[in-house]
Amino acid sequence: MFDKFTDKARQIILKAKDIASEYGHNYLGSEHLLLALLENDEITHLVLSRFGLSSDKVKRSILAQITKGNFKGEILFSPDAKRVLEIALEEARILHHPFVGTEHLLLAVVREKTGLGGRVLRSFGLDEYAVRREILHLLGEVPEQEQKKSAPTPNLD
Numbered sequence: 001m002f003d004k005f006t007d008k009a010r011q012i013i014l015k016a017k018d019i020a021s022e023y024g025h026n027y028l029g030s031e032h033l034l035l036a037l038l039e040n041d042e043i044t045h046l047v048l049s050r051f052g053l054s055s056d057k058v059k060r061s062i063l064a065q066i067t068k069g070n071f072k073g074e075i076l077f078s079p080d081a082k083r084v085l086e087i088a089l090e091e092a093r094i095l096h097h098p099f100v101g102t103e104h105l106l107l108a109v110v111r112e113k114t115g116l117g118g119r120v121l122r123s124f125g126l127d128e129y130a131v132r133r134e135i136l137h138l139l140g141e142v143p144e145q146e147q148k149k150s151a152p153t154p155n156l157d
Contacts, residue, residue: 004089005100012036012102013085017075024069027078030115031062033105041102047134053124061120080115084108095136103135 015036037044038055087108109117
């Protein structure tokens with residue numbers, strides 16, 4: 001599965017696992033993925049800043065909602081984190097990108113409905129459409145809807 005992920009996206013997933021371990025959790029959840037993105041991803045910082053948010057503010061919101069545990073052992077993906085990875089693959093396919101990058105992970109966290117990561121982002125007013133639009137602008141791509149708006153219409157005369 002991870003062969004379709006960029007090196008940076010794989011690093012984020014490994015960092016998320018480290019974060020889960022630091023907090024003594026026995027699972028890797030969407031909140032750990034988001035924390036890893038907040039700490040290590042420029043696109044995430046840029047997208048959040050476009051919405052007037054700082055990574056620190058989002059991080060504080062997540063940390064206020066999780067508790068430290070004392071688990072030491074193998075950390076498994078939670079159902080919401082598995083769904084984030086599936087959605088990230090889907091987003092890369094929809095956008096015709098050959099690999100899953102950190103931008104797809106961020107978008108997938110927003111889209112996933114049950115995990116803490118997405119709930120926190122949505123609590124700040126972010127939604128998948130606005131985040132996708134900002135990501136595409138940052139990547140220098142024009143969203144399909146904007147292409148349709150700017151396309152010339154044929155004259156009927």
